[in-house]
Amino acid sequence: MKRRTAIIAASFMLATSAAGMLAWTSTQPARSPTSAPRALIPAGAQLLQTAHYRVHSTAAPTQTQEVASAAESLHAAYMSLFADQVAPSTTPLTLVLYRDADEFARNNRSRPWAEAYYLRPACYAYYGVGSANPHHWMLHEAVHQLNTEVAGWRLPAWANEGVAGYLGASWLENGVLTPGKSDPDTYPIWWLSRMKLTGSLEADVGAVRFIRLRDLLESSGPDINQHVNLYYLHYWGLTHFLFHYENGRYAAAYKQLLARGASTSDFERLIGPIETIEKAWYAYLLDAITTMQAYEAENGIER
Numbered sequence: 001m002k003r004r005t006a007i008i009a010a011s012f013m014l015a016t017s018a019a020g021m022l023a024w025t026s027t028q029p030a031r032s033p034t035s036a037p038r039a040l041i042p043a044g045a046q047l048l049q050t051a052h053y054r055v056h057s058t059a060a061p062t063q064t065q066e067v068a069s070a071a072e073s074l075h076a077a078y079m080s081l082f083a084d085q086v087a088p089s090t091t092p093l094t095l096v097l098y099r100d101a102d103e104f105a106r107n108n109r110s111r112p113w114a115e116a117y118y119l120r121p122a123c124y125a126y127y128g129v130g131s132a133n134p135h136h137w138m139l140h141e142a143v144h145q146l147n148t149e150v151a152g153w154r155l156p157a158w159a160n161e162g163v164a165g166y167l168g169a170s171w172l173e174n175g176v177l178t179p180g181k182s183d184p185d186t187y188p189i190w191w192l193s194r195m196k197l198t199g200s201l202e203a204d205v206g207a208v209r210f211i212r213l214r215d216l217l218e219s220s221g222p223d224i225n226q227h228v229n230l231y232y233l234h235y236w237g238l239t240h241f242l243f244h245y246e247n248g249r250y251a252a253a254y255k256q257l258l259a260r261g262a263s264t265s266d267f268e269r270l271i272g273p274i275e276t277i278e279k280a281w282y283a284y285l286l287d288a289i290t291t292m293q294a295y296e297a298e299n300g301i302e303r
């Protein structure tokens, strides 16, 4: 395994595969008013209980412990980040960890290409043997779970996937997840260097390399099924921008926006005019791409 390191730039911080995907809301069945949804626990699963999680796992005990510890690190980072917006909960959260991709696929109740998913009340993922970051799929889904079950938020895709992508791709070291310091061995960061923005916003919109901010906020852009990774890069990039642009000038407003449901009208009121923010965000993405390309060149990484 290659050594994994963090790299840090002025705004975009990157900490160091294959393609992957995550799924969320579109596969959730309607909630029954009379019965709470129940997790599907695989036969033979062992239960590991931690401070905030019940982890049902068919993976090796050390792998289960690693993923559970990562989830606890995420939980701490999430509650710290949203300390003013989200009240702590004592209700344990359920994770299901499969031993490998095959077992996950046999039990998959999401889209066929999903690597992990959240289906109330549980997150389902597998341990990524040989993967540089074996827990990031689970962390991404665990953010959706926190957004829904602890924060009680109902967010549009850009915000829900944005926060999940942002925290799920954050650097985890010595039990501490550092939001915004990105791990290059996570989805969608590993696609970033191939996001071929030219510097001409209008040309990139025309060529479907850049999704207009208003279209992203209102899910009115190009067909996501044709541009899945492009969307996830935009979701991640917009949330990273809102937390870190100019030393976090929008971070407090972004948290308020999330807590209010992340509507476009609140975005304009709390963050700023769409066209102005779009230009700054576009430039921010260009910088992030440059940072990632430089990192990969220095480390001999070819995507």
Ligand SMILES: [Zn+2]
Binding pocket: 022, 023, 024, 140, 141, 144, 160, 161, 164
């Ligand atoms: Zn997601």
